[in-house]
Amino acid sequence: MSTRPLDRADCRPVLRERGQREVFCGLTGIIWLHRKLQDAFFLVVGSRTCAHLLQSAAGVMIFAEPRFGTAIIEERDLAGMADAQEELDRVVSELLARRGDIRQLFLVGSCPSEVIKLDLAKAAARLDARHSGVRVLSYSGSGIETTFTEGEDACLAALVPTLPRDEAAQLLVVGTLPDIVEDQFSRLFATLGIDRVRWLPARRAAELPGVGPGTRYLLAQPFLGETARALEDRGAVRIDALFPLGAEGSTDWFLAAARAFGVDELHARGVLAPHRERAKRALAGAAERLAGKTLFLLPDSQLEVPLARFLATELGMAPIEVGTPFLHRRHLARELELLPEGVQLSEGQDVERQLDRVRATRPDLTVCGLGLANPLEAEGFTTKWAIELVFSPIHGFDQAGDLAELFARPLRRREVLRV
């Protein structure tokens, strides 16, 4: 329904680069998805590299009976296709026998499984029929197709066609949020007077929402292009809003939902005002420290554009370059409008050339991955490692202060250290 002019955002030049990309693949999404989907298991069909990646990304979490694993392809699986499908059936049977509590099983494609064209969709359909009481789905989290958070997009997009049809008017919030944030948002929607709010993903398979022409959906995360398309195929309509980062982003997000559901504007603003004020108070301390500081974001999660908007408009930072692995122009149109003039937008990556630009522009704070953070610190740059922004609660009014603190802390640390 957005009729806003997009010219400014559309005209903004984007540097598109190809070359070495220092990013995670979509498999990494499993690390937070499996915490949210409490009765799901994520079975990667891949190589030892995939298992090693999950282990490195999951850190110590791997020992709390995690609900993910890797079916490692071996030499003999590469010999013939029929064999690989039988092997997969065997592994899944073993797994489900061991974990009786599993209600959803995701077969997650990897680079090796995509390259040998192992048909996981067919396998999922076959296994779904064979194991009653367990819904088996497949999606790809391979590096050749997905970057980091796009793994969540692929997972949710795979869920959408299986959702029941629901004609009723309802608000659907899309994107994984920590439970505490989801609960805060639930309370706020109720106070606003939006009664029927559902969540995708849901915590359990039995709680999955329905979808239909009455569904208006609100993206909580900027990396959900495929999921959005799948929802629109089912008749759902997107509510255009800023992403709920910071006091202003959250206000805009809730207001957009309120407008879409015919909530009285004055009532909505009245409900949101105290939350917005509290968030602004929480931001004040970090704002003092961050105002005027230059900022360089390397591509990682697609959160970079809304984060840069938040850091620029609410904390007075000066972004130099905002890199993103993929730029979804339509979903980010309003975010892009609010970015200050002169910001270099970049999509994709040639990491060596991008690091040359970091060195040339000498930002006060560089947001980057863990593979680059310490080497840049050793060169004298202050860094904020990006992956924390995906694992920590950062959305909504009551997390605005924490989000600002994530960026303020590395700068404060540099000031306090006397060694």
Add this chain to the structure above:
Amino acid sequence: MQLTVWTYEGPPHVGAMRIATAMEGVHYVLHAPQGDTYADLLFTMIERSRRRPPVTYTTFQARDLGKDTAELFQQAARDAHARFAPQAMLVGSSCTAELIQDDPAGLTSALSLPCPVIPLELPSYTRKENWGAGETFYQIVRHLADKSVTPPPREGRRPRANLLGPTALGFRHRDDVIEVTKLLDRLGIDVHLVAPRGATPAEIATIGAADFNILLYPEIGDTAARWLERSFGLKTLRTVPIGEGATRDFIAEVAAIAGVDPAPALPSNLPWWSRSVDSTYLTGKRVFIFGDATHAIAAARVARDELGFEVVGLGCYNREFAREIKAAAREHGLTPLVTDDYLAVERAIQEAQPELVLGTQMERHIAKRLRIPCAVISAPVHVQDFPARYSPQMGFEGANVLFDSWVHPLVMGLEEHLLTMFRDDFEFSDEAGASHLGAHAAPAEPAPAVAEATHWAPEAEQELRKIPFFVRGKARRNTEAFAAERGIAHITLDTLYEAKAHYAR
């Protein structure tokens, strides 16, 4: 297909990265899809490296598949050479690139780069990290070693040795090299070259100028050492100096090879610490040992001969060294455990009911779950085992480190005595938990092995609960074994104390 949650080793190209990152002046061009750069953070975070690993990834994506990926590889190799100007370049494929069958060796040779290019064949679907590291180091030595270089005459100079095997991401490799170098210096022996850690391709070329090789980590350096034996006639010293006794053996052997006087060794504190009365309580402590074969075998000797423990389990995850671990296990009267499945290790630990586990990061977590004290002796390890402080495993200082780090997690003699005296005191109660596990450790008790077969009378069960938790598993196991042997189905207070008397040492 193999269902895996945890893997002890990464894929072989990670082994190759460990070699490239360890060396200076080498660059590795890796044909790999987007996402494989995750491995960089093992080096920058776990080892806290100040530099990025010298690796260029082609990071191909789905749209590149087809003949485009070959061009991508050549471009990446050209760019990497122009930017980093390495003395030598490694080229190879990760698991996915292995499937698309571009030929990194052929593609790079077509570029005629002005530096040696070493192609790596690392079969990702059959081999693992340690093998990849060993193979990469061997290929580097084979390609770069100058066969015309031989040691100068011995007159008027000290003997010199190469130290082979230390890498990046190696468990305590940094400090082991320092400790062994000091030890050799005291014996009047110089280190000619440490490789791969810190070596340049130019230095590798001179590897033949040493009088002999010292193989510190067989997992990494054995293939290269064997080739050097064949091609240069360089003798290899294979005793790994981990522990007081092994260090003394090492000194004797190195002195024999080098033809020097085995100088009076500066001993460690371990023998006295081990003899002091507070260590009496260590006698016969049941210890389960798992890790890479080299560290596990060395640990078993230290545990039995130098600390007086009883080794109740011994195993390794690297099949390449199954023969060595089998021989060592035989010596301890044990069946070796050779597996890369941590669930199998967990089962073996549960069955052995040890009082101490020596293992990797995984065993640390298994032990935590089973509430058994544990110390780390082998990779894979997490960030805390790349410490700031000096902490070798090898040599005499290494023996000191081993004593402290293994005994620390055990409840020491005096503490154990106090615990028994005050076992009903609120601070020593079960609910308080073991101090090193923290207040929030899961209150899980190891599942009794034969619980279904026997029945415990309530008062016997209650008495059992009065026994401190860290020996309770053993008491339960002993009592049940005792009852089973005598066909007692109902364990009473009497059975419990009969069994205690029976097993009293």
